[in-house]
Amino acid sequence: MKQAPFIAVEGPIGAGKTTLASMLSTELHIPIIKEIVEENPFLDKFYQNIDEWSFQLEMFFLCNRYKQLEDTGLQYIGKAQPVISDYHIYKNLIFAERTLKGVKLEKYRQIYHLLTDDMPKPDIIIYIRANLDTLLGRIRKRARPFEQDMDPAYLEQLITDYDKGIQFLAEQSPSLRILTINGNEIDFVDNQAQFELIVSDVKELIQ
Ligand SMILES: Nc1ncnc2c1ncn2[C@@H]1O[C@H](COP(=O)(O)OP(=O)(O)O)[C@@H](O)[C@H]1O
Numbered sequence: 239m240k241q242a243p244f245i246a247v248e249g250p251i252g253a254g255k256t257t258l259a260s261m262l263s264t265e266l267h268i269p270i271i272k273e274i275v276e277e278n279p280f281l282d283k284f285y286q287n288i289d290e291w292s293f294q295l296e297m298f299f300l301c302n303r304y305k306q307l308e309d310t311g312l313q314y315i316g317k318a319q320p321v322i323s324d325y326h327i328y329k330n331l332i333f334a335e336r337t338l339k340g341v342k343l344e345k346y347r348q349i350y351h352l353l354t355d356d357m358p359k360p361d362i363i364i365y366i367r368a369n370l371d372t373l374l375g376r377i378r379k380r381a382r383p384f385e386q387d388m389d390p391a392y393l394e395q396l397i398t399d400y401d402k403g404i405q406f407l408a409e410q411s412p413s414l415r416i417l418t419i420n421g422n423e424i425d426f427v428d429n430q431a432q433f434e435l436i437v438s439d440v441k442e443l444i445q
């Protein structure tokens with residue numbers, strides 16, 4: 239039996255990952271693995287003082303995603319059942335390389351590889367690219383209090399980090415299929431026709 243696809247939706251903060259992954263999950267009847275954000279005890283502290291809280295936060299995200307993919311993911315991944323997730327495990331490293339330094343970054347890298355190297359990885363990435371103005375607008379629209387004073391320079395760096403990270407994944411794994419979406423221009427939330435175009439691209443990829 240052909241292995242069913244594991245799809246990850248990725249992009250910087252506010253790009254629309256959770257929204258698009260949820261819409262595709264409903265439309266295509268694919269189970270979703272969704273990031274839990276609201277119960278994260280370090281996020282608000284992190285945004286107040288990144289240097290002080292980054293190690294705790296990055297470790298928390300890494301352990302949570304590892305556990306979630308182990309618990310939920312293994313029900314589907316590698317089986318006949320496709321699955322869609324609103325993150326790729328590699329995003330841990332994208333963020334950590336930006337927020338950690340020195341010995342802590344080195345330790346984090348070792349733990350990251352120890353936990354994730356033998357994990358099943360997505361074979362399709364839907365990568366939503368968007369510029370700083372679009373992301374800031376979406377973050378305002380989402381209105382999570384702890385994100386409202388985010389330093390635009392941090393977000394700007396993450397946009398570049400994401401481009402490099404996705405490029406790295408593409409080079410590392412030639413069989414990985416990547417569908418890039420222009421999140422500045424494509425409104426899959428309020429424009430049904432634009433959402434349907436994405437659905438048809440995704441259907442083509444998973445057939
Ligand atoms: N393409 C889009 N067009 C219009 N609004 C969008 C689009 N993508 C996301 N949004 C809105 O932006 C906000 C952030 O989206 P979300 O899915 O939470 O982003 P992410 O999971 O990437 O951080 C939400 O309020 C969502 O409705």
Ligand SMILES: Nc1nc2c(ncn2[C@H]2C[C@H](O)[C@@H](COP(=O)(O)O)O2)c(=O)[nH]1
Pocket residue numbers: 250251252255256273275281295296299329330333334337385
């Ligand atoms: N430092 C990190 N921050 C992260 C990580 N994953 C997510 N986040 C932050 C960004 C947002 O404020 C919030 C939710 O993320 P979305 O991209 O879904 O909006 O959590 C991470 O690994 N490190």
